[in-house]
Amino acid sequence: MDEHSITYIALTKWAPPLITIFVGGLMASILFPRWQDRYNRHRAREDRKLALAEEVAQNMKKYIQAWNRLRAIAELEASRPDGLTEVEFERKKSYVEERSNARDELHDNLVSAQLYFSADAQAAIGDFFRWDERCSELHLDQLPERSEFAVESRKVVSTIHAEIEA
Numbered sequence: 001m002d003e004h005s006i007t008y009i010a011l012t013k014w015a016p017p018l019i020t021i022f023v024g025g026l027m028a029s030i031l032f033p034r035w036q037d038r039y040n041r042h043r044a045r046e047d048r049k050l051a052l053a054e055e056v057a058q059n060m061k062k063y064i065q066a067w068n069r070l071r072a073i074a075e076l077e078a079s080r081p082d083g084l085t086e087v088e089f090e091r092k093k094s095y096v097e098e099r100s101n102a103r104d105e106l107h108d109n110l111v112s113a114q115l116y117f118s119a120d121a122q123a124a125i126g127d128f129f130r131w132d133e134r135c136s137e138l139h140l141d142q143l144p145e146r147s148e149f150a151v152e153s154r155k156v157v158s159t160i161h162a163e164i165e166a
Helices: 006-079 086-116 119-136 146-165
Strands: none
Touching: 006 086, 006 146, 086 119, 119 146
């Protein structure tokens, strides 16, 4: 083929850059956006998992504190033959409401966490739900020790934490 022919020039000088432009355009317009979208979805999911883990830990603490306050005032009530004063009784009612609100928030977080976390975390959450349901049916004087509340809450939080750290 003659070096000065249009065909030779087109095949040797213009074709390689055109092929490069075409392949690069294909990568830039089709493949890179797909990869970027997949990465963005993954990043958003990981960010949501982290936010949920923080919410679970914070609301678990609030829930345990609310139970402890309620138990403390119930112990005070049991220690007094005349029961609680009117102010203390109102405080007890507010503690019951705080405990119920904290439980609702925690359960909402845990239900959401079941969507994002592994089977191990889902099992720990399910175990906590069952344990908490049993505790909710008990009278204050029948509740497990405070340390058991801490142990049960740590099971959930540590399982979620281990998954985030992995």
